[in-house]
Amino acid sequence: MLDYCYHTHTYRCGHAEGTDEEFVQAAIQAGIKTLGFSDHIFLPGVHDPYSRGDYEMLGDYVSSIRALKAKYARDIKIHLGFESEYFPAFDDYYRRLLKDGIVEYLILGHHFLYENGRISFYYGMCKTPNQIKEYADGVVRGMETGLFKYVAHPDLFMAGYRGGRLDPDIHDVIVKICEASKRLDIPLEINLGSMRFRGLFHDGFEMRYLYPYEPFWEIAGEMGCKVLIGVDAHHPNELLGKEYLYAEGLIEKYHLNAIRHIDI
């Protein structure tokens, strides 16, 4: 049974459903003991309605989750955080969120490139070796800031990229991220999100999920990286799903160094 989840969204991001309280109730029903809310980060001055809530929603998010934390304290441990890219332009903002205790933790979900004052390329649509290398550079840069508790879906770049197991560019990107995970002692998340919205497909080389991308986890196992599972719930019922069994299978198959807890 999966008794923790640090990766949970809310309706505020524009592509999730359910009330905050319904997520808590579903988590309790699923046997989850530690539930972390990590909605897509709201950024001052950024209006990005289907990816993240507006900055003006911050107060409501914080007060809602804090109220649930108190209300359900006897049943479940709740933490308040954000899933966030690392955009250097917002470095001060991330640090202030943590330092002032507005949120308790951040996880690194490097979905987008931010350039010229706006959000642009989506790394789930990488097509070229340069794009996946840029993704890896962005992830490692974020990891090196010390702001993030773990890396969400580090294999996101394989959602769009096609190359097959022996592609040296894919291999380099995987090694680069795993090497940073090991060096900085930052766990990597086996993410269950894409298994629900896409399922298995043939990528021209093999049947697979968008992510988890198995060769990534094979190398993470060889390198001894710490790993954990993230439901990436966008609906309360997703906390009750059984997709985690596939992730547990990867943990066994590749002898992954699985952890079940992060210090917050």
Ligand SMILES: [Zn+2]
């Ligand atoms: Zn999302």
Ligand SMILES: [Zn+2]
């Ligand atoms: Zn994400």
